[in-house]
Amino acid sequence: YRNNIIRKKSNLLLKEKNNELIKAKEKAEKASNARADFLSTVSHELRTPLNAINGITHLLLEEKPKKSQLHYLNSLQYSGNYLTAFINDILEINKIDSNKIELERINFDLKQLLEDIKNSLIEVATKNKNAFVLDIDPKIPNHLIGDPIKLSQIFMNLINNALKFTKNGKVSIVAKLQDLQEQKAIIQFKIIDTGIGIPPEKLDSVFDSFSQGSIEINRKYGGTGLGLTIVKKLLNLLGSDIHLESHLGEGSCFSFELALTVNNNFATTEPKKEI
Numbered sequence: 597y598r599n600n601i602i603r604k605k606s607n608l609l610l611k612e613k614n615n616e617l618i619k620a621k622e623k624a625e626k627a628s629n630a631r632a633d634f635l636s637t638v639s640h641e642l643r644t645p646l647n648a649i650n651g652i653t654h655l656l657l658e659e660k661p662k663k664s665q666l667h668y669l670n671s672l673q674y675s676g677n678y679l680t681a682f683i684n685d686i687l688e689i690n691k692i693d694s695n696k697i698e699l700e701r702i703n704f705d706l707k708q709l710l711e712d713i714k715n716s717l718i719e720v721a722t723k724n725k726n727a728f729v730l731d732i733d734p735k736i737p738n739h740l741i742g743d744p745i746k747l748s749q750i751f752m753n754l755i756n757n758a759l760k761f762t763k764n765g766k767v768s769i770v771a772k773l774q775d776l777q778e779q780k781a782i783i784q785f786k787i788i789d790t791g792i793g794i795p796p797e798k799l800d801s802v803f804d805s806f807s808q809g810s811i812e813i814n815r816k817y818g819g820t821g822l823g824l825t826i827v828k829k830l831l832n833l834l835g836s837d838i839h840l841e842s843h844l845g846e847g848s849c850f851s852f853e854l855a856l857t858v859n860n861n862f863a864t865t866e867p868k869k870e871i
């Protein structure tokens with residue numbers, strides 16, 4: 597009889613503990629949702645007037661301003677662009693963190709995607725006098741299924757950084773087929789630069805939000821300190837992770853592997869279609 601009472605009591609205690617845990621989890625979820633909603637509202641509210649500021653600055657710059665005004669307008673344009681990039685990055689991180697991102701499954705051509713990205717960044721490469729090389733394994737199937745917009749975001753961030761932190765050097769984008777099964781292509785990507793490199797003590801923290809090399813680096817190269825956070829989060833969403841090897845003064849190599857579905861049914865006459 598006593599044992600029965602003890603068992604009942606401990607069951608009751610367990611139930612209470614369980615309920616407490618569930619309540620604490622619900623409370624944390626509510627707080628996290630409220631934070632995400634707040635961030636999203638504030639960011640959207642900031643974006644509207646900022647678009648006006650950017651638009652008017654652009655118009656004024658087109659009106660052939662005097663030399664003295666040009667300096668202020670350029671500075672206004674830089675700050676406007678920075679704030680826009682910052683707000684967009686915050687919105688993106690918020691969306692990923694609150695599980696509001698859905699992955700697309702669309703037919704795409706990886707080679708074309710990388711060539712388009714390269715073409716869109718050629719100006720940055722030329723400005724910094726960098727050789728800019730695409731090295732794509734010809735064995736990679738032409739038609740893959742995945743989320744090309746998320747992939748572009750990942751590549752744009754990494755390649756833009758590589759070009760930004762390298763002067764008179766070389767930036768290579770390497771895509772290598774690791775394994776090809778009937779439905780799946782395992783591809784390894786490397787973004788290699790011969791730029792300023794990252795000190796060993798910073799190798800882990802560069803992926804944290806707002807982490808930047810140093811105040812001097814931030815002042816010299818600009819940026820929001822959120823790009824690599826987004827890259828890591830997007831890759832995690834795609835079931836992968838990012839690896840970094842870097843030597844100060846010599847350069848960096850960011851690499852990751854992706855398992856992409858091979859589109860065996862692709863009819864060449866059909867336009868890109870949702871699967």
Ligand code: ADP
Pocket residue numbers: 753757758761789791792793794802807808809810813814818819820821822823824825848
């Ligand atoms: P940012 O917008 O400041 O570039 P990121 O999150 O993209 O933010 O990068 C964080 C920091 O990591 C950068 O400020 C820089 O110090 C360092 N970093 C990133 N990519 C490179 C690279 N290719 N070479 C050297 N340093 C880099």
